[in-house]
Amino acid sequence: MIWQQLQSLAGSYPLALRGLGVTVVLSLISLVLGTLLGFGLGILRTGGNRLISSVIGAWVDLIRGTPFLVQIFLIFFILPELGIELDAFTAGIIALTNLAACFICEIVAAGIRSVPTGQVEAALASGLSRWQRMRQVVLPQAMRIVLPPLVGQYVLLIKDSSVVSAIGLTDLTRVGWLVVQRVPNGLLVFFLIGLGYFIVCYPLIMLARRLEQRMGAAHGEVQL
Amino acid sequence: MTKTGMIDFRGVNKWFGALNVLKDITLSVEPREVVVVCGPSGSGKSTLIRCINGLETIRDGDLVVDGQRLGDPATNMTRLRTEIGFVFQSFNLYPHKTALENVTLAPIHVRKIPRTEAEQAGRDLLAKVGLADKVDAYPAQLSGGQQQRVAIARCLGMRPKIMLFDEPTSALDPEMISEVLDVMVAVAEEGMTMMVVTHEMGFARKVAQRVVFMDAGAIVESGTPDEFFSNPKTDRSRAFLSKILRH
Numbered sequence: 001m002i003w004q005q006l007q008s009l010a011g012s013y014p015l016a017l018r019g020l021g022v023t024v025v026l027s028l029i030s031l032v033l034g035t036l037l038g039f040g041l042g043i044l045r046t047g048g049n050r051l052i053s054s055v056i057g058a059w060v061d062l063i064r065g066t067p068f069l070v071q072i073f074l075i076f077f078i079l080p081e082l083g084i085e086l087d088a089f090t091a092g093i094i095a096l097t098n099l100a101a102c103f104i105c106e107i108v109a110a111g112i113r114s115v116p117t118g119q120v121e122a123a124l125a126s127g128l129s130r131w132q133r134m135r136q137v138v139l140p141q142a143m144r145i146v147l148p149p150l151v152g153q154y155v156l157l158i159k160d161s162s163v164v165s166a167i168g169l170t171d172l173t174r175v176g177w178l179v180v181q182r183v184p185n186g187l188l189v190f191f192l193i194g195l196g197y198f199i200v201c202y203p204l205i206m207l208a209r210r211l212e213q214r215m216g217a218a219h220g221e222v223q224l
Numbered sequence: 225m226t227k228t229g230m231i232d233f234r235g236v237n238k239w240f241g242a243l244n245v246l247k248d249i250t251l252s253v254e255p256r257e258v259v260v261v262c263g264p265s266g267s268g269k270s271t272l273i274r275c276i277n278g279l280e281t282i283r284d285g286d287l288v289v290d291g292q293r294l295g296d297p298a299t300n301m302t303r304l305r306t307e308i309g310f311v312f313q314s315f316n317l318y319p320h321k322t323a324l325e326n327v328t329l330a331p332i333h334v335r336k337i338p339r340t341e342a343e344q345a346g347r348d349l350l351a352k353v354g355l356a357d358k359v360d361a362y363p364a365q366l367s368g369g370q371q372q373r374v375a376i377a378r379c380l381g382m383r384p385k386i387m388l389f390d391e392p393t394s395a396l397d398p399e400m401i402s403e404v405l406d407v408m409v410a411v412a413e414e415g416m417t418m419m420v421v422t423h424e425m426g427f428a429r430k431v432a433q434r435v436v437f438m439d440a441g442a443i444v445e446s447g448t449p450d451e452f453f454s455n456p457k458t459d460r461s462r463a464f465l466s467k468i469l470r471h
Contacts, residue, residue: 122316125277126330126382127306136329140320 005183009192012179019175020196026171027158027200030093034100034157035150041101042108043134056105063102068163071095076167092164100157107149111142144215151208155201162197172196230255230386230417231276236285238271245271247442249285255385258418260428260449263438264464269421270313272438273388276419277308290385306334309379309387313394315371317363323350323374324359327381335382342381349377353407369400373407380411387411389420423468425453437461 045056063071076091086094115138123133165174176193180186229252238246245268253259261269274280276289278301290307292299317326327346331337337345350359353373363371372392379387389408393401405427412418412431422428428435428449435452437445437460445452445461453469456462 116316118312118314118316119318121279122310122312122318124279125305125308125310126378127302127334128330129302129334132333136333137318141318 002185005185005188008183009179009189012175012182015170015178016172016175016192016196019170019172020200022170023158023161023172023197024200026089026092026096026164026169027161030096030100030161031154031157033093033097035104037097037101038104039108041105042112045105045109046112060102060105063099064106068095068099068160069166071099072163072167088164088167088169091167092161092169096157096161096164099160100153103153103157104150107146107153108142111144111146112138114145115141148208148212148215151204151211155204155208158201158204159197229253230257230290231419232286232288233272234286234288236275236287237283238268238275238280239283245441246275246282247440249443251436251443251446253417253419255417256415257434258412258416258420258432259434259436260432261419261421261436261438262423262425262428262464262468263444266440267438268441269438270390273310273390273419273421276386276388277305277310279310306330306382307385309376309382309384311372311375311379311387311389311392313391315363315368315375315395317371317374317378319363322360322362323355323366323377326363326374327378330378331381346377346381349380350374352380352410353377354403367400368396369403372396372400372404376404376407376411384416386417386419389418389422391421391423393422393424425449425469429453437464439464 041056041060045053045060047053072091072095075095076086076088079086079091119137119141120133123137128136161171162173165171165177168174170178172193176190180189183189231251231253233249233251236246236249237244247268249272261272263269271280275282275287275294278294281295287294289304292304294301294304317323318329321329324343324346327349328339328342331342331345332339335342347356347359350356353376355370355373355377358366358370358374361370363374366374376392392408393404396404401424405424408418408420408427409431420427420432432449434446435449436443437452437456437458439460445456445458447457452461453465456465
């Protein structure tokens with residue numbers, strides 16, 4: 001019987017690959033966009049403008065303080081009522097990008113705040129513009145603090161992407177739901193699904209660990 | 225309009241909360257003049273020179289630097305800062321950049337000098353401060369005295385009109401102080417306008433035209449080094465000098 005199930009599972013192989021592909025593509029796009037947006041928000045969050053900083057802070061708290069599933073439902077089911085129609089993939093990208101940006105914003109802001117004020121003063125005193133100070137002096141030093149938790153956050157977000165199956169996107173998790181209807185062995189099916197996520201995430205976990213060790217050894221001098 | 229110096233304080237006041245850290249400061253520094261500022265800790269001497277390049281802002285009074293009034297909307301502070309070198313007590317070198325990169329960063333990005341040219345100038349400057357063999361070293365690989373000399377070279381790379389020194393030798397081990405002071409003497413002898421917060425009275429005697437003594441946010445006394453050291457006029461300056469010259 002287990003042999004039959006395995007054979008039947010083997011038939012679902014293309015579907016599983018497609019699901020894995022959706023998960024990877026969805027995660028990749030959202031992580032790239034979320035990282036860009038997150039760095040932008042993090043820089044603004046620590047910039048001089050109180051109003052901008054507190055608006056961003058409030059938004060980040062709101063997103064961090066509500067379940068991701070609820071956020072996806074709001075974007076996919078509630079926005080159309082306001083006349084904004086989104087397909088599931090776009091809705092998934094928006095929700096995941098927003099989530100990523102909010103977490104990354106806080107990581108980046110913490111990194112920027114960790115750079116000693118003397119560094120900013122030295123850069124100011126030599127006449128570097130605001131952007132040059134950020135790009136040449138602050139960010140390279142902040143990266144030491146930012147990189148390990150950033151990669152760790154990527155792992156969390158890839159796993160969070162499984163929530164998009166709730167709005168009908170055929171990602172890896174939804175493939176599991178579909179397959180288990182034909183092959184009634186939930187333990188086996190979801191073990192394999194879990195394995196799929198693990199294969200994507202494990203290299204990142206290793207990378208985060210290595211970065212952490214290297215940053216610990218580097219005493220503030222990171223070669224980027 | 226009276227004649228203006230390179231740095232002109234006129235009735236400058238500054239508060240940190242309720243604390244009046246600069247009290248009615250009036251002081252004019254001529255081009256090529258070297259002024260040493262001394263006084264007990266907390267007397268406002270660091271604050272005084274930090275105001276000159278806008279690291280601190282003043283509450284009232286006028287501060288005119290190189291003909292430009294600070295706080296005036298017409299004054300481009302970033303531009304003005306390129307004319308003012310600032311040497312910090314704690315060096316503040318960029319830890320992720322080599323000595324040469326520390327020196328060339330602002331010339332390349334602010335002055336827009338071509339990289340090869342800036343690097344040549346940077347090597348020359350590092351040689352001038354006695355660090356020709358350390359161009360590729362990172363700050364963490366350098367001693368305090370070497371780091372401070374790189375910091376001075378970093379300022380000189382911008383060809384500033386004014387150099388400000390905020391206790392440049394206070395964070396150094398005693399055996400490294402003279403190597404930094406030697407560089408500062410050389411800079412002074414080339415005719416740089418300098419304000420130096422320091423207790424190194426040997427340096428003051430050697431190159432300063434004027435010593436300014438501050439206490440509790442006010443300028444208490446000012447005069448030539450000879451006048452000040454051999455014949456201090458106020459009780460407070462006498463008390464201060466007896467403390468720092470005792471050893």
